[in-house]
Amino acid sequence: MKWLSIATVTAGLAGSAAAQAESVPYTDAETGIAFQSYPSADGVEFRVALPATIEAGKPYDVILQVEAPKSLGWIGWAWAGQMTYNPLTIIWANGDQVMHSSRMAFGYSSPTAYPDATYQILKGTGVKGDTLKFTALCKGCSSWTDFTGEPFTVDASQEARFAYAFSANPVAAPADNGTTFTIHDGVGHWYHDLPGAKSASFADWVAKNTVGANGTAPGMNGTAVLSATRPRGAPFRFMERVRRDLGVDARNRA
Ligand code: HEM
Numbered sequence: 014m015k016w017l018s019i020a021t022v023t024a025g026l027a028g029s030a031a032a033q034a035e036s037v038p039y040t041d042a043e044t045g046i047a048f049q050s051y052p053s054a055d056g057v058e059f060r061v062a063l064p065a066t067i068e069a070g071k072p073y074d075v076i077l078q079v080e081a082p083k084s085l086g087w088i089g090w091a092w093a094g095q096m097t098y099n100p101l102t103i104i105w106a107n108g109d110q111v112m113h114s115s116r117m118a119f120g121y122s123s124p125t126a127y128p129d130a131t132y133q134i135l136k137g138t139g140v141k142g143d144t145l146k147f148t149a150l151c152k153g154c155s156s157w158t159d160f161t162g163e164p165f166t167v168d169a170s171q172e173a174r175f176a177y178a179f180s181a182n183p184v185a186a187p188a189d190n191g192t193t194f195t196i197h198d199g200v201g202h203w204y205h206d207l208p209g210a211k212s213a214s215f216a217d218w219v220a221k222n223t224v225g226a227n228g229t230a231p232g233m234n235g236t237a238v239l240s241a242t243r244p245r246g247a248p249f250r251f252m253e254r255v256r257r258d259l260g261v262d263a264r265n266r267a
Pocket residue numbers: 089090091094095096097101103121122123124176177178194195196197200201265266267
Protein backbone atom coordinates (compact mmCIF):
# COMPACT_ATOMS: atom_id res chain seq x y z
CA MET A 14 0.00 0.00 0.00
CA LYS A 15 2.79 2.35 1.03
CA TRP A 16 4.81 1.36 -2.06
CA LEU A 17 1.82 2.06 -4.28
CA SER A 18 1.32 5.58 -3.01
CA ILE A 19 5.02 6.42 -3.46
CA ALA A 20 4.83 5.09 -7.03
CA THR A 21 1.75 7.19 -7.70
CA VAL A 22 3.42 10.33 -6.39
CA THR A 23 6.56 9.64 -8.46
CA ALA A 24 4.51 9.11 -11.61
CA GLY A 25 2.63 12.32 -10.93
CA LEU A 26 5.84 14.32 -10.54
CA ALA A 27 7.32 12.86 -13.73
CA GLY A 28 4.12 13.70 -15.59
CA SER A 29 4.08 17.31 -14.43
CA ALA A 30 7.75 17.85 -15.35
CA ALA A 31 7.16 16.54 -18.86
CA ALA A 32 4.05 18.68 -19.28
CA GLN A 33 5.68 21.85 -18.01
CA ALA A 34 6.03 23.83 -21.25
CA GLU A 35 2.74 25.48 -22.12
CA SER A 36 3.71 26.79 -25.56
CA VAL A 37 2.95 25.02 -28.83
CA PRO A 38 4.49 25.20 -32.32
CA TYR A 39 2.88 27.93 -34.45
CA THR A 40 3.86 29.14 -37.92
CA ASP A 41 2.82 32.70 -38.72
CA ALA A 42 1.49 32.73 -42.29
CA GLU A 43 2.36 36.41 -42.85
CA THR A 44 6.08 36.06 -42.06
CA GLY A 45 6.74 32.32 -42.39
CA ILE A 46 8.31 32.37 -38.94
CA ALA A 47 7.93 29.16 -36.91
CA PHE A 48 7.36 30.19 -33.29
CA GLN A 49 6.69 28.50 -30.00
CA SER A 50 3.40 30.19 -29.07
CA TYR A 51 1.61 30.45 -25.73
CA PRO A 52 -2.14 30.99 -26.10
CA SER A 53 -3.09 32.65 -22.80
CA ALA A 54 -6.54 32.27 -21.29
CA ASP A 55 -6.98 36.03 -21.74
CA GLY A 56 -7.00 35.86 -25.55
CA VAL A 57 -3.43 37.13 -26.03
CA GLU A 58 -0.80 34.90 -27.70
CA PHE A 59 2.90 35.28 -26.89
CA ARG A 60 5.40 33.85 -29.39
CA VAL A 61 9.16 33.33 -29.49
CA ALA A 62 11.62 32.23 -32.20
CA LEU A 63 15.35 31.82 -31.45
CA PRO A 64 18.62 31.21 -33.29
CA ALA A 65 19.67 27.56 -33.53
CA THR A 66 22.92 28.11 -31.66
CA ILE A 67 22.93 29.90 -28.33
CA GLU A 68 25.99 29.86 -26.12
CA ALA A 69 25.19 29.36 -22.44
CA GLY A 70 25.26 32.62 -20.50
CA LYS A 71 25.74 34.80 -23.59
CA PRO A 72 23.15 37.38 -24.71
CA TYR A 73 21.12 36.35 -27.77
CA ASP A 74 18.51 37.96 -30.00
CA VAL A 75 14.89 36.85 -29.98
CA ILE A 76 12.06 37.29 -32.43
CA LEU A 77 8.89 37.90 -30.49
CA GLN A 78 5.34 38.14 -31.69
CA VAL A 79 2.27 39.16 -29.71
CA GLU A 80 -1.24 38.80 -31.12
CA ALA A 81 -4.06 40.34 -29.09
CA PRO A 82 -7.48 41.96 -29.25
CA LYS A 83 -6.82 45.58 -30.27
CA SER A 84 -9.41 46.70 -27.74
CA LEU A 85 -7.00 46.06 -24.85
CA GLY A 86 -5.52 49.20 -23.31
CA TRP A 87 -2.07 47.64 -23.10
CA ILE A 88 -0.36 44.25 -22.95
CA GLY A 89 2.94 43.59 -21.16
CA TRP A 90 5.47 40.73 -21.45
CA ALA A 91 7.89 40.22 -18.53
CA TRP A 92 11.00 38.32 -19.59
CA ALA A 93 11.86 36.82 -16.18
CA GLY A 94 8.28 36.01 -15.27
CA GLN A 95 7.86 38.79 -12.70
CA MET A 96 6.93 42.43 -12.68
CA THR A 97 10.14 43.88 -11.29
CA TYR A 98 13.80 44.01 -12.39
CA ASN A 99 13.38 42.46 -15.81
CA PRO A 100 12.71 43.87 -19.29
CA LEU A 101 9.03 44.52 -19.95
CA THR A 102 7.72 44.74 -23.52
CA ILE A 103 4.57 46.88 -23.54
CA ILE A 104 2.29 46.97 -26.60
CA TRP A 105 -0.95 48.70 -27.51
CA ALA A 106 -2.89 49.85 -30.57
CA ASN A 107 -3.00 53.50 -31.53
CA GLY A 108 -5.62 53.53 -34.27
CA ASP A 109 -4.07 51.40 -37.03
CA GLN A 110 -0.59 51.59 -35.52
CA VAL A 111 0.94 49.14 -33.09
CA MET A 112 2.96 50.96 -30.45
CA HIS A 113 5.67 49.38 -28.34
CA SER A 114 7.58 50.60 -25.33
CA SER A 115 10.56 49.10 -23.53
CA ARG A 116 10.20 49.39 -19.74
CA MET A 117 11.48 48.14 -16.41
CA ALA A 118 9.74 48.30 -13.03
CA PHE A 119 11.72 48.81 -9.83
CA GLY A 120 8.75 48.25 -7.57
CA TYR A 121 5.03 47.61 -7.92
CA SER A 122 4.43 50.93 -9.59
CA SER A 123 4.44 52.38 -13.10
CA PRO A 124 7.46 51.00 -15.04
CA THR A 125 9.98 53.48 -16.48
CA ALA A 126 11.71 53.49 -19.89
CA TYR A 127 14.37 50.79 -20.29
CA PRO A 128 16.78 51.69 -23.10
CA ASP A 129 18.85 48.50 -22.94
CA ALA A 130 16.27 46.43 -24.79
CA THR A 131 15.75 47.55 -28.38
CA TYR A 132 13.25 46.40 -30.95
CA GLN A 133 13.58 46.17 -34.71
CA ILE A 134 10.07 45.98 -36.08
CA LEU A 135 9.45 43.17 -38.55
CA LYS A 136 6.73 42.49 -41.08
CA GLY A 137 3.76 41.01 -39.27
CA THR A 138 3.16 44.18 -37.26
CA GLY A 139 -0.11 46.04 -37.61
CA VAL A 140 -3.82 46.14 -36.90
CA LYS A 141 -6.27 44.02 -38.88
CA GLY A 142 -9.93 43.95 -37.95
CA ASP A 143 -10.15 43.52 -34.19
CA THR A 144 -6.63 42.15 -33.80
CA LEU A 145 -3.23 43.72 -33.28
CA LYS A 146 -0.03 41.89 -34.09
CA PHE A 147 3.47 42.96 -33.05
CA THR A 148 6.52 41.20 -34.52
CA ALA A 149 10.06 42.33 -33.71
CA LEU A 150 13.67 41.34 -33.30
CA CYS A 151 14.62 42.19 -29.73
CA LYS A 152 18.17 42.77 -28.56
CA GLY A 153 18.26 42.89 -24.78
CA CYS A 154 15.11 40.86 -23.98
CA SER A 155 17.10 37.74 -23.09
CA SER A 156 19.73 39.25 -20.79
CA TRP A 157 20.02 42.12 -18.37
CA THR A 158 21.46 43.13 -15.00
CA ASP A 159 19.45 41.49 -12.26
CA PHE A 160 18.30 42.73 -8.87
CA THR A 161 21.66 41.93 -7.27
CA GLY A 162 23.62 43.76 -10.00
CA GLU A 163 24.80 40.53 -11.67
CA PRO A 164 24.37 39.75 -15.38
CA PHE A 165 21.41 37.44 -15.95
CA THR A 166 20.58 35.50 -19.12
CA VAL A 167 17.42 33.54 -19.81
CA ASP A 168 18.53 29.89 -20.16
CA ALA A 169 17.54 28.87 -23.69
CA SER A 170 18.38 25.21 -23.07
CA GLN A 171 15.15 24.68 -21.13
CA GLU A 172 11.65 26.03 -20.55
CA ALA A 173 11.55 29.64 -19.38
CA ARG A 174 9.02 31.12 -17.00
CA PHE A 175 7.57 34.30 -18.48
CA ALA A 176 4.74 36.53 -17.29
CA TYR A 177 2.20 38.82 -18.87
CA ALA A 178 -0.13 41.56 -17.75
CA PHE A 179 -2.88 43.47 -19.50
CA SER A 180 -5.39 46.22 -18.93
CA ALA A 181 -8.67 47.14 -20.53
CA ASN A 182 -7.93 50.81 -19.77
CA PRO A 183 -6.21 52.76 -22.55
CA VAL A 184 -2.77 54.25 -21.87
CA ALA A 185 -2.80 57.99 -21.07
CA ALA A 186 -1.26 59.13 -24.40
CA PRO A 187 -1.57 56.35 -27.02
CA ALA A 188 0.64 58.12 -29.59
CA ASP A 189 3.53 58.50 -27.13
CA ASN A 190 5.54 55.41 -26.21
CA GLY A 191 6.76 57.16 -23.08
CA THR A 192 3.16 57.36 -21.87
CA THR A 193 1.96 56.46 -18.41
CA PHE A 194 -0.70 53.83 -17.82
CA THR A 195 -2.60 52.36 -14.92
CA ILE A 196 -2.38 49.00 -13.16
CA HIS A 197 -3.31 45.75 -14.88
CA ASP A 198 -6.69 44.05 -14.81
CA GLY A 199 -4.98 40.67 -14.96
CA VAL A 200 -1.60 38.96 -14.85
CA GLY A 201 -0.48 35.44 -15.80
CA HIS A 202 2.61 33.25 -15.77
CA TRP A 203 3.60 30.47 -18.13
CA TYR A 204 6.43 28.13 -19.15
CA HIS A 205 7.71 28.61 -22.69
CA ASP A 206 9.52 25.87 -24.62
CA LEU A 207 12.75 27.63 -25.67
CA PRO A 208 14.64 24.61 -27.11
CA GLY A 209 11.61 24.07 -29.38
CA ALA A 210 11.78 27.73 -30.49
CA LYS A 211 15.30 27.39 -31.97
CA SER A 212 15.76 27.35 -35.74
CA ALA A 213 18.57 27.57 -38.28
CA SER A 214 16.23 29.84 -40.32
CA PHE A 215 16.39 32.63 -37.69
CA ALA A 216 18.69 34.98 -39.65
CA ASP A 217 16.74 34.31 -42.87
CA TRP A 218 13.46 35.18 -41.14
CA VAL A 219 14.89 38.48 -39.92
CA ALA A 220 16.28 39.34 -43.38
CA LYS A 221 13.06 38.41 -45.22
CA ASN A 222 10.82 40.26 -42.80
CA THR A 223 12.85 43.45 -42.34
CA VAL A 224 10.68 46.37 -43.41
CA GLY A 225 11.69 49.63 -45.13
CA ALA A 226 15.18 51.12 -44.91
CA ASN A 227 14.16 53.19 -41.88
CA GLY A 228 12.38 50.34 -40.18
CA THR A 229 8.91 51.71 -40.66
CA ALA A 230 6.00 50.79 -42.85
CA PRO A 231 2.31 51.68 -42.91
CA GLY A 232 0.58 50.50 -39.77
CA MET A 233 3.80 50.14 -37.83
CA ASN A 234 5.55 52.17 -35.25
CA GLY A 235 9.18 51.27 -35.54
CA THR A 236 10.73 54.20 -33.74
CA ALA A 237 12.19 53.57 -30.34
CA VAL A 238 11.20 56.79 -28.61
CA LEU A 239 12.64 56.51 -25.16
CA SER A 240 12.58 59.23 -22.60
CA ALA A 241 15.40 57.87 -20.43
CA THR A 242 18.18 57.04 -22.86
CA ARG A 243 21.42 56.30 -21.00
CA PRO A 244 24.55 57.37 -22.89
CA ARG A 245 27.03 54.48 -23.02
CA GLY A 246 29.66 54.93 -20.33
CA ALA A 247 27.45 57.16 -18.19
CA PRO A 248 26.86 56.08 -14.58
CA PHE A 249 24.49 53.13 -14.53
CA ARG A 250 21.24 54.62 -13.31
CA PHE A 251 19.76 51.17 -13.11
CA MET A 252 22.20 50.20 -10.33
CA GLU A 253 21.57 53.47 -8.55
CA ARG A 254 17.91 52.58 -8.49
CA VAL A 255 18.72 49.05 -7.32
CA ARG A 256 20.70 50.41 -4.39
CA ARG A 257 17.98 52.91 -3.59
CA ASP A 258 15.40 50.18 -3.62
CA LEU A 259 17.41 47.61 -1.72
CA GLY A 260 15.20 47.95 1.32
CA VAL A 261 12.34 46.52 -0.73
CA ASP A 262 12.48 42.89 -1.72
CA ALA A 263 11.15 43.12 -5.25
CA ARG A 264 12.02 39.52 -6.11
CA ASN A 265 8.40 38.54 -5.75
CA ARG A 266 7.88 35.19 -7.45
CA ALA A 267 4.09 35.14 -7.06
C1 HEM B 1 1.12 51.34 -13.70
C2 HEM B 1 1.60 50.14 -13.93
C3 HEM B 1 1.61 49.01 -12.92
C4 HEM B 1 1.27 48.99 -11.60
C5 HEM B 1 0.80 50.15 -10.73
C6 HEM B 1 1.44 47.64 -11.13
C7 HEM B 1 1.22 47.21 -9.84
C8 HEM B 1 1.33 45.92 -9.39
C9 HEM B 1 1.09 45.47 -8.04
C10 HEM B 1 0.67 46.38 -6.88
C11 HEM B 1 1.30 44.15 -8.01
C12 HEM B 1 1.21 43.22 -6.78
C13 HEM B 1 -0.12 42.61 -6.72
C14 HEM B 1 -0.24 41.65 -5.56
O1 HEM B 1 0.78 41.06 -5.16
O2 HEM B 1 -1.34 41.49 -5.08
C15 HEM B 1 1.66 43.72 -9.34
C16 HEM B 1 1.94 42.43 -9.71
C17 HEM B 1 2.36 42.05 -10.97
N1 HEM B 1 2.56 42.86 -12.05
FE1 HEM B 1 2.25 44.85 -12.11
N2 HEM B 1 1.86 46.86 -12.17
C18 HEM B 1 1.98 47.66 -13.27
C19 HEM B 1 2.42 47.29 -14.52
C20 HEM B 1 2.83 46.02 -14.86
C21 HEM B 1 3.37 45.66 -16.14
C22 HEM B 1 3.58 46.61 -17.33
C23 HEM B 1 3.63 44.34 -16.13
C24 HEM B 1 4.20 43.60 -17.30
C25 HEM B 1 4.09 42.33 -17.55
C26 HEM B 1 3.26 43.85 -14.80
C27 HEM B 1 3.35 42.54 -14.37
C28 HEM B 1 3.01 42.10 -13.11
C29 HEM B 1 3.10 40.71 -12.68
C30 HEM B 1 3.55 39.53 -13.55
C31 HEM B 1 2.67 40.68 -11.35
C32 HEM B 1 2.58 39.43 -10.45
C33 HEM B 1 3.69 39.45 -9.41
C34 HEM B 1 5.04 39.26 -10.07
O3 HEM B 1 5.21 38.24 -10.77
O4 HEM B 1 5.89 40.15 -9.91
N3 HEM B 1 2.80 44.91 -14.06
N4 HEM B 1 1.68 44.82 -10.14
